Amino acid sequence: MGMGMGTxxxxxxxxxxLSRRLSSLLLLKNNMIPIxxxxxxxxxxxxxxxxxxxLNINNKPFxxxxxxxxxxxxxxxxxxxLWLHNxxxxxxxxxxxxxxxxxxxxxxxxxxxxxxHIGHARVYVAFDVLYRYLKHLKYQVCYVRNFxxxxxxIIARANELGEDALMLSRRYSDEFQYDMTCLQCxxxxxxxxxSDHMPQIVDMIKQILDNDCAYVVDGDVYFSVDKxxxxxxxxxxxxxxNRAGERVAVDTRKKNPADFALWKTAKEGEPSWESPxxxxxxxxxxxxxxMSAAYLGYSFDIHGGGMDLVFPHHENEIAQSxxxxxxxxxxxxxxxxxVTVDSEKMSKSLGNFFTIRQVMDLYHPLxxxxxxxxxxxxxxxxxxxxxxxxxxxxxxxxxxxxxDCEEALEPHHETSRxxxxxxxxxxxxxxxxxxxxxxxxxxxxxxxxxxxxxxxLKTINDLLHTRKGKKQEMRIQSLSALEKEIKGILSILGxxxxxxxxxxxQLRAKALKRAGLTEDVVLRKIEERNSARENKEYEKSDxxxxxxxxxxxxxxxxxxxxxxxxxxxxxxQENQPVxx
Numbered sequence: 001m002g003m004g005m006g007t008x009x010x011x012x013x014x015x016x017x018l019s020r021r022l023s024s025l026l027l028l029k030n031n032m033i034p035i036x037x038x039x040x041x042x043x044x045x046x047x048x049x050x051x052x053x054x055l056n057i058n059n060k061p062f063x064x065x066x067x068x069x070x071x072x073x074x075x076x077x078x079x080x081x082l083w084l085h086n087x088x089x090x091x092x093x094x095x096x097x098x099x100x101x102x103x104x105x106x107x108x109x110x111x112x113x114x115x116x117h118i119g120h121a122r123v124y125v126a127f128d129v130l131y132r133y134l135k136h137l138k139y140q141v142c143y144v145r146n147f148x149x150x151x152x153x154i155i156a157r158a159n160e161l162g163e164d165a166l167m168l169s170r171r172y173s174d175e176f177q178y179d180m181t182c183l184q185c186x187x188x189x190x191x192x193x194x195s196d197h198m199p200q201i202v203d204m205i206k207q208i209l210d211n212d213c214a215y216v217v218d219g220d221v222y223f224s225v226d227k228x229x230x231x232x233x234x235x236x237x238x239x240x241x242n243r244a245g246e247r248v249a250v251d252t253r254k255k256n257p258a259d260f261a262l263w264k265t266a267k268e269g270e271p272s273w274e275s276p277x278x279x280x281x282x283x284x285x286x287x288x289x290x291m292s293a294a295y296l297g298y299s300f301d302i303h304g305g306g307m308d309l310v311f312p313h314h315e316n317e318i319a320q321s322x323x324x325x326x327x328x329x330x331x332x333x334x335x336x337x338x339v340t341v342d343s344e345k346m347s348k349s350l351g352n353f354f355t356i357r358q359v360m361d362l363y364h365p366l367x368x369x370x371x372x373x374x375x376x377x378x379x380x381x382x383x384x385x386x387x388x389x390x391x392x393x394x395x396x397x398x399x400x401x402x403x404d405c406e407e408a409l410e411p412h413h414e415t416s417r418x419x420x421x422x423x424x425x426x427x428x429x430x431x432x433x434x435x436x437x438x439x440x441x442x443x444x445x446x447x448x449x450x451x452x453x454x455x456x457l458k459t460i461n462d463l464l465h466t467r468k469g470k471k472q473e474m475r476i477q478s479l480s481a482l483e484k485e486i487k488g489i490l491s492i493l494g495x496x497x498x499x500x501x502x503x504x505x506q507l508r509a510k511a512l513k514r515a516g517l518t519e520d521v522v523l524r525k526i527e528e529r530n531s532a533r534e535n536k537e538y539e540k541s542d543x544x545x546x547x548x549x550x551x552x553x554x555x556x557x558x559x560x561x562x563x564x565x566x567x568x569x570x571x572x573q574e575n576q577p578v579x580x
Contacts, residue, residue, distance in 0.1 A: 048104040048142040048296055080137055082441050084302075085378060087310060087333040088234055092443055097301050098331065103134050103141045104300030106292040108309055109191070111148040112172040113157040115355040116179055118368070118383060119339045119346050123306045125369055126336040126377040126444075128185040128494055130304075133440055136492045143188040144295045146288060147173045150194045150281050155270050165271050166195055179356040182365040184494045190295055194287045198273045201282045201290040204324050205262045205275075213323035217253045219265030219278040225258045228319045234333060235311035260316055262286050285316035293321065298328040307335045307378075308345075337380045346383065354383065362514050364507050366495060367392040373446040373493065386572040389552065393568050394450075395495075396507045400565070401457050403500035404464050405483045412476045425459065425478040429485050432456050436489055449493065456482050511566030515551035522553055526562050529555070546570070 082095040097103050107127045110116055124145075134141050148154075149169035158165035173193075180187075194201075205221055208214045213227040225231045225239060232238055239258055250257065261283035266272035272279040292303070298321060305314065314333065321328040338345045341352045359368055371391035375381040432452055439448035460482050463469040472478065490496040497503040512519060525544055532541040545555050554567035 048099070048102055048300065080437055080441055082133070082137065083443055084332055084334060085443050086331075087335050088330075093332070095301075095332065097139065098299060101139055103139045103302065104144075104296040105131065105134075105141060105302040105304065106144045106146075106288070106296060106300065107188075107303075108288055108305040108313065109146040109148065110173075110176055111151050111153055112169040112176060113151070113154040114172060115357050116172075116176050117346065117348075117353045117355050118359055118372075119306070119353065120176075121179070121183060121356050121359075121368065122339050122372050122377075122381065123336055124180060124185050125183060125372045125494075127304055127334075128183075129373065129377070129444055129446060130302075130334070131186060131188075132492055132494055133444065141189070142296065144190045144192065144292060145188040146291050147176075147191060147193045148284070148287060149173065150271065150287075151284060159269065175357075179360075182360060183356070183369050184366065186494070192291045192295065194282065194291075195271075197287070197291055197294065198282075200294050201286055202263075202273075202275050204286060204290045204293070204320070205282075207324040208262065208320055211323055213320075214262055215255065216277055219263075219280060220253075220261060221263035221277055222254055222259040223262050223316070223320055223323070224255055225260075225319065226256055228323060230322075231258075231319050232315065234315050234318055237311055237315070260285060260312065262320065285313055286320055288313070289317050289321040289324070292317075293324075293328075298325045300330060302332045302334060303330045304334040304336075307337055310335055336377045337375075340380050340382050341384075343382065359388070362510060363388050363392055364395065364503065364510050366497060366503065367395050367507070367510075370395050370450065370495060373495075374450060376443075376445055376447055378443070386568070389568045389572055392507065392510070393566060396504065396566055398453065398457065398490075398495075399497065399500045399503050399507070401460050402483060402486065403504060405460050405479050406500060408464055409476065409480055409483065412480075421474055421477050421481050422472065425474075425481060428456055428459050429481060432489075433485060446493070449489070453486065453489075456486055460486075507566055511552055515553055515569075517551065517553065522548065522564050526555065526564065530562065 083092045084095050085091070086093050105127075107123070110120055127143075127145075131141060131143050147169070149166055154169050155165050158168045161168065177187075205214065208223065209216070209221065214221055214223050216222075239256070263275060263277055263282055263286075264280050265277070266279040266281070270281065272281055292300070303314065303317075310333075318328075318330075340346060344350060344352060346353045356368070367388060368391070371388055372381065374387075374391060432455065435452040436449050439445040439452070460479060463472060463475055463479055463482075469475070487496060508519070512522070525548060529541050529544040532538070532544065548555060548564070549567065550570045552567055552569040554565050556563050556565060
């Protein structure tokens with residue numbers, strides 16, 4: 001996967017390393033195995049499958065071959081339950097993978113024709129948290145996230161710009177990967193592209209036709225929803241609720257207005273591929289069915305995406321995958337809530353969206369990540385400057401506390417043990433870890449985890465800065481133990497920076513940019529205020545402090561002098577809840 005222009009235009013606030021693991025595109029073998037009265041491809045591409053993954057359809061075994069990697073993930077056992085909300089059953093369910101210690105997860109990726117917006121950031125941060133937590137629980141996870149690089153929107157944008165559609169899509173795929181790196185989202189195991197999987201897509205459409213669940217009209221292939229009685233089971237919609245013309249143009253050639261395209265005949269000026277039905281390109285939905293089956297098989301654990309994909313995309317995926325192979329089964333369908341602006345869904349059509357790049361121009365990527373994690377992933381999250389300012393102030397506090405702790409520990413080299421620290425500190429750590437496990441295992445309740453950080457961070461600050469804390473026995477051991485556990489949790493959450501000092505400087509730079517100031521100007525204001533205080537001009541001194549506070553710059557007085565730090569601008573503070 002080549003590096004595009006996005007990887008050479010580094011933002012100062014982004015992690016320095018942009019190297020990404022290249023995804024190996026595995027070739028699908030076309031040999032078929034009979035399953036009842038239908039045919040399913042023999043999947044043998046991933047460690048996700050093993051010889052133990054034997055499924056029984058009509059009492060006939062279906063054994064899936066495996067690669068050489070059959071090892072268990074690590075020596076530590078899986079000892080924490082995880083409950084996830086399943087859109088299919090509309091309730092929380094205990095997570096039980098199909099294969100011991102292994103998880104197959106497919107998340108629908110972007111249609112790459114423009115810079116990604118924060119709605120996309122919400123999806124992929126949410127599933128990055130799930131990915132990281134599954135790895136924390138010692139599962140081996142095969143995480144597949146696709147790129148849609150063949151689509152009407154891509155073709156329209158390419159024609160508008162006079163570019164090749166595939167090249168344009170690759171460029172924006174690279175930009176997306178850059179954004180994900182800045183947000184500290186781990187790279188998936190595999191990132192397949194539609195254009196690289198035409199043989200698999202064509203084969204699946206042939207299966208659906210062979211099973212009499214689709215029909216051909218003038219080179220187009222349509223799925224027949226009437227042949228799939230369970231259509232609508234994910235979304236809860238009935239066929240009569242699907243009014244023609246709402247999402248796509250009415251096509252009188254369809255047997256049912258709800259039928260959807262599996263293959264579209266070639267049009268002039270559009271990319272096309274050869275098929276048994278003539279040159280053309282796939283419909284939107286078939287790509288994810290084909291690519292998930294190629295890497296995970298027809299039966300795997302988790303399929304996810306934004307709530308807007310429940311219908312029609314995921315509903316159609318279920319229909320066509322089951323039509324291709326009656327062994328098809330996804331255990332958990334997981335969907336995240338919308339990002340809203342003034343209670344309206346963020347979308348390009350409404351003109352109320354913000355790209356990730358626009359937000360990162362003014363706010364640190366880790367502030368954006370914390371903002372997105374500050375609301376439960378299934379709930380709508382309202383975007384506002386006030387919320388981003390609050391998240392930015394919070395990450396500054398977290399990293400400043402840990403930086404201060406790091407500096408205090410630098411002269412010492414003691415290894416902390418839970419049995420060698422005061423009871424109060426041990427109890428604080430124990431409660432923090434317990435709250436983390438309880439909250440994350442309950443459908444990934446990240447807001448509770450972020451709130452639980454308050455007590456150990458406050459304990460660190462007390463030990464560092466209060467008279468009582470500085471005199472506490474085993475103070476250094478306590479600081480070491482607290483810092484270690486907080487860092488461990490931040491790492492699991494994807495919130496641990498490579499350097500506290502570096503991220504703090506980047507947060508200051510972003511705050512100055514939002515305020516329209518330079519650090520030299522702020523330092524001159526501090527000097528003016530110091531002079532005013534020396535001359536007992538307290539009104540002038542207070543006015544300087546307030547003027548800076550209005551712009552989001554807080555002055556902090558100490559025996560060593562006055563320093564500044566970012567804060568929520570005064571005008572926005574009135575709308576903020578009181579935090580611990």
